[in-house]
Amino acid sequence: xxxxxxxxxxxxxxxxxxxxxxxxxxxxxxxxxxxxxxxxxxxxxxxxxxxxxxxxxxxxxxxxxxxxxxxxxxxxxxxxxxxxxxxxxxxxxxxxxxxxxxxxxxxxxxxxxxxxxxxxxxxxxxxxxxxxxxxxxxxxxxxxxxxxxxxxxxxxxxxxxxxxxxxxxxxxxxxxxxxxxxxxxxxxxxxxxxxxxxxxxxxxxxxxxxxxxxxxxxxxxxxxxxxxxxxxxxxxxxxxxxxxxxxxxxxxxxxxxxxxxxxxxxxxxxxxxxxxxxxxxxxxxxxxxxxxxxxxxxxxxxxxxxxxxxxxxxxxxxxxxxxxxxxxxxxxxxxxxxxxxxxxxxxxxxxxxxxxxxxxxxxxxxxxxxxxxxxxxxxxxxxxxxxxxxxxxxxxxxxxxxxxxxxxxxxxxxxx
Amino acid sequence: xxxxxxxxxxxxxxxxxxxxxxxxxxxxxxxxxxxxxxxxxxxxxxxxxxxxxxxxxxxxxxxxxxxxxxxxxxxxxxxxxxxxxxxxxxxxxxxxxxxxxxxxxxxxxxxxxxxxxxxxxxxxxxxxxxxxxxxxxxxxxxxxxxxxxxxxxxxxxxxxxxxxxxxxxxxxxxxxxxxxxxxxxxxxxxxxxxxxxxxxxxxxxxxxxxxxxxxxxxxxxxxxxxxxxxxxxxxxxxxxxxxxxxxxxxxxxxxxxxxxxxxxxxxxxxxxxxxxxxxxxxxxxxxxxxxxxxxxxxxxxxxxxxxxxxxxxxxxxxxxxxxxxxxxxxxxxxxxxxxxxxxxxxxxxxxxxxxxxxxxxxxxxxxxxxxxxxxxxxxxxxxxxxxxxxxxxxxxxxxxxxxxxxxxxxxxxxxx
Ligand SMILES: [Mg+2]
Ligand SMILES: [Mg+2]
Numbered sequence: 054x055x056x057x058x059x060x061x062x063x064x065x066x067x068x069x070x071x072x073x074x075x076x077x078x079x080x081x082x083x084x085x086x087x088x089x090x091x092x093x094x095x096x097x098x099x100x101x102x103x104x105x106x107x108x109x110x111x112x113x114x115x116x117x118x119x120x121x122x123x124x125x126x127x128x129x130x131x132x133x134x135x136x137x138x139x140x141x142x143x144x145x146x147x148x149x150x151x152x153x154x155x156x157x158x159x160x161x162x163x164x165x166x167x168x169x170x171x172x173x174x175x176x177x178x179x180x181x182x183x184x185x186x187x188x189x190x191x192x193x194x195x196x197x198x199x200x201x202x203x204x205x206x207x208x209x210x211x212x213x214x215x216x217x218x219x220x221x222x223x224x225x226x227x228x229x230x231x232x233x234x235x236x237x238x239x240x241x242x243x244x245x246x247x248x249x250x251x252x253x254x255x256x257x258x259x260x261x262x263x264x265x266x267x268x269x270x271x272x273x274x275x276x277x278x279x280x281x282x283x284x285x286x287x288x289x290x291x292x293x294x295x296x297x298x299x300x301x302x303x304x305x306x307x308x309x310x311x312x313x314x315x316x317x318x319x320x321x322x323x324x325x326x327x328x329x330x331x332x333x334x335x336x337x338x339x340x341x342x343x344x345x346x347x348x349x350x351x352x353x354x355x356x357x358x359x360x361x362x363x364x365x366x367x368x369x370x371x372x373x374x375x376x377x378x379x380x381x382x383x384x385x386x387x388x389x390x391x392x393x394x395x396x397x398x399x400x401x402x403x404x405x406x407x408x409x410x411x412x413x414x415x416x417x418x419x420x421x422x423x424x425x426x427x428x429x430x431x432x433x434x435x436x437x438x439x440x441x442x443x444x445x446x447x448x449x450x451x452x453x454x455x456x457x458x459x460x461x462x463x464x465x466x467x468x469x
Numbered sequence: 470x471x472x473x474x475x476x477x478x479x480x481x482x483x484x485x486x487x488x489x490x491x492x493x494x495x496x497x498x499x500x501x502x503x504x505x506x507x508x509x510x511x512x513x514x515x516x517x518x519x520x521x522x523x524x525x526x527x528x529x530x531x532x533x534x535x536x537x538x539x540x541x542x543x544x545x546x547x548x549x550x551x552x553x554x555x556x557x558x559x560x561x562x563x564x565x566x567x568x569x570x571x572x573x574x575x576x577x578x579x580x581x582x583x584x585x586x587x588x589x590x591x592x593x594x595x596x597x598x599x600x601x602x603x604x605x606x607x608x609x610x611x612x613x614x615x616x617x618x619x620x621x622x623x624x625x626x627x628x629x630x631x632x633x634x635x636x637x638x639x640x641x642x643x644x645x646x647x648x649x650x651x652x653x654x655x656x657x658x659x660x661x662x663x664x665x666x667x668x669x670x671x672x673x674x675x676x677x678x679x680x681x682x683x684x685x686x687x688x689x690x691x692x693x694x695x696x697x698x699x700x701x702x703x704x705x706x707x708x709x710x711x712x713x714x715x716x717x718x719x720x721x722x723x724x725x726x727x728x729x730x731x732x733x734x735x736x737x738x739x740x741x742x743x744x745x746x747x748x749x750x751x752x753x754x755x756x757x758x759x760x761x762x763x764x765x766x767x768x769x770x771x772x773x774x775x776x777x778x779x780x781x782x783x784x785x786x787x788x789x790x791x792x793x794x795x796x797x798x799x800x801x802x803x804x805x806x807x808x809x810x811x812x813x814x815x816x817x818x819x820x821x822x823x824x825x826x827x828x829x830x831x832x833x834x835x836x837x838x839x840x841x842x843x844x845x846x847x848x849x850x851x852x853x854x855x856x857x858x859x860x861x862x863x864x865x866x867x868x869x870x871x872x873x874x875x876x877x878x879x880x881x882x883x884x885x
Contacts, residue, residue, distance in 0.1 A: 206632070210704065211649035212677055213629055213642075214693075216622070222680050222691045225650065226629075233627035234641065261628055264638050275638045277630075282705050288626065289698050291711040294718070298710035403819040413884075446877075453877035461862075461869035465883050468829075 066112040070194050071172035071242075073156035074107075076100055076128075076180035077121040077145030089287055090180040091127060094297035095386065095458065096423065099287060100128075101135045102183035102300070105384065108139050110187050112194075115169045118180070119145045119156040136383050141169060150257045150266075153177060154249040160242065171242055174198050177263060178237040183296060184283040185237060192278050197239030201273035204239075204264050205280035206232040232277065235284050238263055244271050304385055305456045307335045308355040311344040311372075317361045317396055321431075321444070325357065328448035334455070341368065345375045354381070355388045355455045362397055364408040366415060369426065373419045382423035388455050389424055392447065394431045406430065409466055416464030427454050428466040443469050482528040486610050487588035487658075489572035490523075492516055492544075492596035493537040493561030505703055506596040507543060510713035511802065511874065512839065515703060516544075517551045518599035518716070521800065524555050526603050528610075531585045534596070535561045535572040552799050557585060566673045566682075569593060570665040576658065587658055590614050593679060594653040599712060600699040601653060608694050613655030617689035620655075620680050621696035622648040648693065651700050654679055660687050720801055721872045723751045724771040727760045727788075733777045733812055737847075737860070741773065744864035750871070757784065761791045770797075771804045771871045778813050780824040782831060785842065789835045798839035804871050805840055808863065810847045822846065825882055832880030843870050844882040859885050 076090045087093075090100040100118070107113050116139050120128045125142060132140050143159045145152040161171030174197045178185060189205070196203035209231055215223040240263070248266040256266060267273040287296055308329060312322035326336040339349045344358075358369055369391050376387050393409055409428050416426040429450060434440045447469045454462070492506045503509075506516040516534070523529050532555050536544045544558050559575045561568040577587030590613045594601060605621070612619035625647055631639040656679070664682040672682060683689040703712055724745060728738035742752040755765045760774075774785055785807050792803050809825055825844050832842040845866060850856045863885045870878070 204638070206630070207627070209629065210702070211623070211651055213625065213647050214622070214650045214678075214680075215646055216648055216693055220693050222620070222684060222693060225678055225681060226647075228677065230631055231629050231642070232632055234630045235627055261644065262630075262641055264630075265641060268638060277632055277636050277638060285705075285707065286626070289701075291701065291715055294714035295707040295711035298714055299707055302710070403822075406819075406822075449877040453873075453875045457869075457873050457875060459869045459873060461865040462878075462883070465881075467878070467881050 066191070066194065068173035068198055069170070070113055070174045070176060071115040071117065071160065071169065072107050072113055072176045072178060073117045073119065073153060074100075074103065074178055074180045075119045075145070075149055075152040075156060077119055077124075077149075077152045088121075088124070089293070091124065092287075092293055094293055095300055097135065097384070098131055099183060099293070099296065100180045101131055101137070101384075102296070103178070103180050103185075104137050104140055105135075106183055106185050107178075107190075108137060110190065113176075113190075114139065114172065115160075116140045117143050117156045117159045117169070119143050119152040121145045134383075136380065148258055150249070150252075150260055150263075153263065154257075157242070157246050157249065173242060174239055175242045175245060176237050176239045177245075179286060181287040182236055182284055183287070184285070184299070186281070186283065189278075189280055189284070190237060193237050193239040196276040196278060197241060200276040201241050201244045201271070202239065202264060202267045202275035204275050204277055205235040205237055205284055206277045207235050207280060207282070207284065209233055232279075234262065234264065234277075235280055235286075237284075238275070240267060241273075244273050247271055248273075300385075301456060301458060304354050304458070305334060305452070307337075307353040308357060308451075308455060309349055309353050310336055310338045310357045310359060311341055312338060312359040313341045313361065315361055317394060318359050321359050321361075321392070321394055324444045325359075325448060325451070328444055329452060332448070332452055334452065344368075344372060347379060350375065350379060350381055354385045355390075357390045357392055357451060359392050359394065361394050364393060364411075365391060366409070366411050370415060373415070373422070373424055373426070376424055377422050385423075386458050386460075387424045388458055389419070389426045390451055390454055391426070391428045392431060392451075393428065394433075396433055406466065412466060413464045420460060420463050425454075425458060425460060425463045427463060429469060430466060431469050482607070482610065484589035484614055485586070486529055486590045486592060487531040487533065487576065487585065488523050488529055488592045488594060489533045489535065489569060490516075490519065490594055490596045491535045491561070491565055491568040491572060493535055493540075493565075493568045504537075504540070505709070507540065507547075508703075508709055510709055511716060513551065513800070514547055515599060515709070515712065516596045517547055517553070518712070519594070519596050519601075520553050520556055521551075522599055522601050523594075523606075524553060526606065529592075529606075530555065530588065531576075532556045533559050533572045533575045533585070535559045535568040537561045550799075552796065564674055566665070566668075566676055566679075569679065570673075573658070573662050573665065589658060590655055591658045591661060592653050592655045593661075595702060597703040598652055598700055599703070600701070600715070602697070602699065605694075605696055605700070606653060609653050609655040612692040612694060613657060616692040617657050617660045617687070618655065618680060618683045618691035620691050620693055621651040621653055621700055622693045623651050623696060623698070623700065625649055648695075650678065650680065650693075651696055651702075653700075654691070656683060657689075660689050663687050716801075717872060717874060720770050720874070721750060721868070723753075723769040724773060724867075724871060725765055725769050726752055726754050726773045726775060727757055728754060728775040729757045729777065731777055733810060734775050737775050737777075737808070737810055740860045741775075741864060741867070744860055745868060748864070748868055750868065760784075760788060763795060766791065766795060766797055770801045771806075773806045773808055773867060775808050775810065777810050780809060780827075781807060782825070782827050786831060789831070789838070789840055789842070792840055793838050801839075802874050802876075803840045804874055805835070805842045806867055806870055807842070807844045808847060808867075809844065810849075812849055822882065828882060829880045836876060836879050841870075841874060841876060841879045843879060845885060846882060847885050
């Protein structure tokens with residue numbers, strides 16, 4: 054089961070890997086009152102996105118999250134609310150290094166029953182770098198296994214200069230010779246553990262680099278690997294805004310159009326697939342009979358339900374129930390758009406509207422489950438030119454609703 | 470005129486200041502086909518936002534934009550479309566330093582009639598750092614006047630490490646002793662000009678820092694000033710997304726509610742001011758009679774027009790015309806929301822809707838002028854509890870429309 058979700062990477066790892074996420078920092082630099090790892094966008098705290106990035110990788114066995122005392126309850130709630138399964142929470146120390154060491158102690162040697170199995174390799178990452186991907190983690194893990202230690206580096210984005218004590222330019226560094234040291238870093242568990250056992254109080258207090266500690270205390274010289282720019286760190290408010298936009302954009306890359314077998318349904322579904330496709334949205338068309346199949350549901354968080362003549366509210370209600378049963382809206386909101394095409398000549402505009410009047414109460418209920426329901430009424434068109442224009446406008450509205458995921462507009466009935 | 474827009478800063482500058490914006494770079498790092506300074510968000514290229522950041526400052530006289538040959542036409546169109554007044558376009562060179570020197574040559578000594586007056590101080594900035602603010606530019610300009618040169622610095626965000634040629638860790642720098650050199654930088658015009666006149670071909674080809682050239686060739690040691698993090702540079706796609714979100718958030722900080730004198734209008738306007746205010750939106754209430762006053766219009770890009778019983782489409786049409794006449798939607802889209810409250814007992818829901826039917830064609834026309842018109846119908850409520858809930862829902866919808874500025878949803882009639 055789930056084999057299609059496994060990347061090729063999982064077949065080349067024949068050793069155990071665990072993760073330590075030190076997340077005890079305060080939120081000084083964001084200009085926000087909440088520590089940044091707990092800042093929320095799209096109804097979910099940043100740290101949950103980072104945990105998810107590791108949790109979905111088959112070859113990662115455990116994720117130890119190291120948390121300041123004041124935030125333990127918050128963290129436990131987050132794990133429960135978002136259904137994280139591989140996470141263990143450990144109490145942080147007074148510095149970053151003490152926190153990482155506490156995280157490492159959660160594994161292995163200890164006699165406690167709650168101790169996790171000691172991994173061959175441990176990856177250390179920042180809770181505020183949510184976009185780390187499997188292929189790069191694989192490189193870090195394999196290099197750590199081979200060399201004892203590994204770390205992500207990036208080219209310098211600015212010229213680095215030394216300043217005089219009076220605030221004047223002293224000299225600047227030759228940019229090509231230096232790199233920025235980033236996260237993730239990987240270590241043989243025994244190596245990084247030994248380094249912490251042996252290192253001094255000064256290291257615990259003021260040291261900045263785990264890579265240094267393993268060099269100094271274990272003679273292990275880290276392999277440095279250039280990482281992708283997606284390793285960037287959420288530091289300021291603008292970074293939270295960027296993270297939100299990236300998640301929204303990623304979610305908007307796919308949609309599922311549920312349509313009946315009749316000619317009008319098929320025609321509209323096909324037209325939507327084409328126009329949305331030209332806006333870089335991959336659209337699958339699913340027959341009404343298969344709409345509750347988990348194979349389709351698990352692939353996207355956006356659904357367009359096309360109905361012709363009959364309002365289809367009962368069908369939509371059933372879909373909402375399915376999303377609930379499959380916990381599909383736990384990690385991301387689900388956008389569900391009911392597109393109603395009335396081709397019966399005799400119905401008036403207000404009758405068409407009345408048919409969908411029930412959408413508001415349904416939407417209110419769905420919203421409580423993180424499902425955003427919108428209705429769009431497609432007026433009958435006379436000729437091919439009008440049809441094309443209507444499909445174009447409809448696609449733009451669907452695309453806007455999917456990209457914006459606005460809870461405030463849920464329950465609205467829009468017109469094309 | 471316009472004295473309220475002048476900051477205190479403009480009174481302490483008693484010398485001339487001009488700006489050079491080298492913008493000849495290619496877009497390699499964004500992963501986009503367009504060079505990043507020309508990437509568009511909210512219908513406007515990044516470089517226009519940066520130009521605007523300087524143009525609005527009274528004590529900045531000229532902005533020389535240095536552009537690669539292939540982009541000159543594009544740049545001239547941008548200047549015309551967005552009404553930039555202080556800009557001169559200059560042809561770029563083969564490297565960043567040659568481009569800056571070309572920009573400097575646009576001033577002064579030359580015999581050409583088109584030459585700009587030579588400024589005392591020239592500020593050099595990146596076209597891809599749009600959020601630079603007046604107070605910091607003032608510090609840079611004054612320090613440049615006093616010391617001959619000045620530059621923005623920032624703390625390092627990552628540990629900087631030296632790598633061995635085999636890709637292993639060599640050593641890491643003591644972070645506290647170093648800074649990142651950023652933009653803007655300021656120079657006495659004569660100093661930076663001299664430095665370029667004297668510097669070598671190698672400097673033109675490979676040099677990275679203007680600060681170095683003035684030190685080496687003019688003995689001018691730059692004053693380094695810590696800048697705000699808002700000086701960040703748009704480099705990747707995520708940065709464009711962040712820039713768009715920041716502009717949207719900034720635009721959503723204010724709104725103007727236009728309301729009549731009747732009890733219902735005043736009550737609704739007051740309630741909106743309170744609820745939107747609690748979401749950090751500063752709301753001014755403007756009587757219908759003053760709605761075309763430029764004092765109100767110039768303060769915001771968001772307008773909520775409250776009407777009671779009469780549909781108010783003619784009033785809205787007049788407002789659209791006013792925005793057009795004052796060119797108010799040139800730099801940013803204007804959001805105009807018509808809120809219709811029908812308290813006459815006898816009107817049916819469909820009659821209320823019909824009264825606003827004309828909003829679609831009006832919205833289509835307004836959209837061509839970058840004005841986004843939306844309608845919201847407020848159903849009559851029975852008691853105080855319902856009223857509070859309705860106002861809360863209305864505020865959330867207004868807030869979502871203002872924050873999202875979605876062209877696709879313009880012309881829609883929403884319900885509360
Ligand atoms: Mg470290
Ligand atoms: Mg420079």
